[in-house]
Amino acid sequence: MINVFVLQNGRLNQVNIETRQELERLAPVWVDLTDPNDEERAWVKSIYGVTLPGEDEVKDIEASARYYEAENGDLHLRTDFLLDEEDSARVITVAFILARNMLFSVHTDDLPVFRLVRMRARSRPGSIGDYKDVLLDLYATDAEYSADALEGIYQNLEDVSRRVLQKQVTDQDAAEVLNAIAQEEDLNGRIRRNMMDTRRAVSFLMRGRLLNTEQFEEARQILRDIESLDGHTAFLFDKINFLMDATVGFININQNKIIKIFSVASVAFLPPTLIASIYGMNFKILPELNWDLGYPFALVLMLGSAIAPFWYFRKRGWLE
Numbered sequence: 001m002i003n004v005f006v007l008q009n010g011r012l013n014q015v016n017i018e019t020r021q022e023l024e025r026l027a028p029v030w031v032d033l034t035d036p037n038d039e040e041r042a043w044v045k046s047i048y049g050v051t052l053p054g055e056d057e058v059k060d061i062e063a064s065a066r067y068y069e070a071e072n073g074d075l076h077l078r079t080d081f082l083l084d085e086e087d088s089a090r091v092i093t094v095a096f097i098l099a100r101n102m103l104f105s106v107h108t109d110d111l112p113v114f115r116l117v118r119m120r121a122r123s124r125p126g127s128i129g130d131y132k133d134v135l136l137d138l139y140a141t142d143a144e145y146s147a148d149a150l151e152g153i154y155q156n157l158e159d160v161s162r163r164v165l166q167k168q169v170t171d172q173d174a175a176e177v178l179n180a181i182a183q184e185e186d187l188n189g190r191i192r193r194n195m196m197d198t199r200r201a202v203s204f205l206m207r208g209r210l211l212n213t214e215q216f217e218e219a220r221q222i223l224r225d226i227e228s229l230d231g232h233t234a235f236l237f238d239k240i241n242f243l244m245d246a247t248v249g250f251i252n253i254n255q256n257k258i259i260k261i262f263s264v265a266s267v268a269f270l271p272p273t274l275i276a277s278i279y280g281m282n283f284k285i286l287p288e289l290n291w292d293l294g295y296p297f298a299l300v301l302m303l304g305s306a307i308a309p310f311w312y313f314r315k316r317g318w319l320e
Helices: 020-024 038-048 055-060 112-123 131-164 171-207 213-268 270-279 294-316
Strands: 002-008 011-015 030-034 067-069 075-084 089-099 102-107
Touching: 002 038, 002 112, 011 112, 020 038, 030 038, 038 102, 067 171, 075 112, 075 131, 075 171, 089 131, 089 171, 102 131, 112 131, 131 171, 131 213, 171 213, 213 270, 213 294, 270 294
Parallel strands: 030 102
Antiparallel strands: 002 011, 002 030, 067 075, 075 089, 089 102
């Protein structure tokens, strides 16, 4: 799918494209392609002379070659964008091509950052001046989107904290808490990776002297925003580790309670077992052989020897 945007009075206006002739008549500032087919790729190549990378080329490119200038002067960038879905979070790699005073972007999924940029550009006239402003706006919005995702992690961890710090934590509660913590840790790690990649992309634009004075200052502000997010991700990692340790500690406590029950039972039933083994020898010197109440006495003795340890353990508070 091709989304074409033209610049009108500082606003990005989207133009619906259905045929090649409609695309030829436009002078877009941004051509956004979401999972393009072969026909759409051929349109872009024949009209603008830009060869779009394939999906495998976008994903398999080495980290050292994520930003480079082609022989024809086109500037190629590969940047990761966060896609925080309800069930899982993913990082989508987007290929950017800066050529012919236009920005070309290729990605497999429709990203919320791109939708937000399109919506804001229509409501804020004058915010976009050229194709490089669009790219910087995408990076700035990506940082805001990551910040919103971090706020969501904060809220989810607060809910987890209330469950962990309650009076009684069952094994089922602990299993659910561990699952929730693992998901938040995975999202936090992806956000940190996403911010690292965005920082590298913005730094590349600044080092390449591709930006004017205003754009350069905007890029510096983006880097400052990303730097502020690093402290939050580090704090969340510490909080996640604390909740993980606390949950594992409650699991160990529950297991120790079970082990304590078996330990108390084994100690309590040791004296009756000893008495039963002695009285089961049937030696002639034992008075029970000539005493009618001998075996009832042995049973009462066994019962008393079992109750006495439980009474002592309860008095010491070991059964609580």
